[in-house]
Amino acid sequence: GAVVSQHPSWVICKSGTSVKIECRSLDFQATTMFWYRQFPKQSLMLMATSNEGSKATYEQGVEKDKFLINHASLTLSTLTVTSAHPEDSSFYICSALDRGSEQYFGPGTRLTVT
Amino acid sequence: AQSVTQPDIHITVSEGASLELRCNYSYGATPYLFWYVQSPGQGLQLLLKYFSGDTLVQGIKGFEAEFKRSQSSFNLRKPSVHWSDAAEYFCAVGVGVNDMRFGAGTRLTVKP
Numbered sequence: 500g501a502v503v504s505q506h507p508s509w510v511i512c513k514s515g516t517s518v519k520i521e522c523r524s525l526d527f528q529a530t531t532m533f534w535y536r537q538f539p540k541q542s543l544m545l546m547a548t549s550n551e552g553s554k555a556t557y558e559q560g561v562e563k564d565k566f567l568i569n570h571a572s573l574t575l576s577t578l579t580v581t582s583a584h585p586e587d588s589s590f591y592i593c594s595a596l597d598r599g600s601e602q603y604f605g606p607g608t609r610l611t612v613t
Numbered sequence: 614a615q616s617v618t619q620p621d622i623h624i625t626v627s628e629g630a631s632l633e634l635r636c637n638y639s640y641g642a643t644p645y646l647f648w649y650v651q652s653p654g655q656g657l658q659l660l661l662k663y664f665s666g667d668t669l670v671q672g673i674k675g676f677e678a679e680f681k682r683s684q685s686s687f688n689l690r691k692p693s694v695h696w697s698d699a700a701e702y703f704c705a706v707g708v709g710v711n712d713m714r715f716g717a718g719t720r721l722t723v724k725p
Contacts, residue, residue: 604657
């Protein structure tokens with residue numbers, strides 16, 4: 500089946516720094532990727548939809564200047580958390596949409612901001 | 614308003630017992646329906662999905678789900694639970710694959 504990877508799997512950073520998370524579709528091309536955020540013991544909340552070659556579409560309440568998304572190729576989307584703060588600590592999950600219109604999820608990235 | 618409800622936050626079953634996880638939705642039209650499983654610290658794995666056709670859907674790992682339009686439900690079932698089934702289960706719905714909303718999740722604990 501289709502595989503989506505995320506890097507890093509976990510990261511610890513200091514408050515005020517920026518962190519980049521990569522999402523790659525390994526064996527298929529994805530014109531659309533999604534970024535989700537999951538708080539402990541809670542559901543996934545869609546943050547933004549990332550389309551290759553165009554600006555991401557952010558969900559209401561998500562700061563686009565804080566969560567920068569770049570989808571530069573058909574196999575890579577990146578999420579950069581800028582000026583991270585402890586409240587940004589969370590589990591970030593990406594998914595990629597294949598031609599069959601199914602979302603394949605990455606393993607997630609745990610971000611801890613100290 | 615569009616919503617997805619998983620009424621049970623946590624369910625405990627004995628190994629070998631049957632399982633049913635509930636999912637109800639509120640959408641303007643019949644949406645696409647999904648069940649995912651998430652192990653601790655992991656991403657989501659698709660168990661099964663319903664787009665149209667037969668309302669009883671078979672998935673991986675011995676799971677099945679039944680779409681009941683009259684009840685706006687898509688409950689997940691398994692006749693005999695294994696210890697490895699302990700995980701978090703999410704129901705998801707959407708009117709298209711670009712519009713997926715997740716339920717709050719049900720945590721399954723399996724007793725020996």
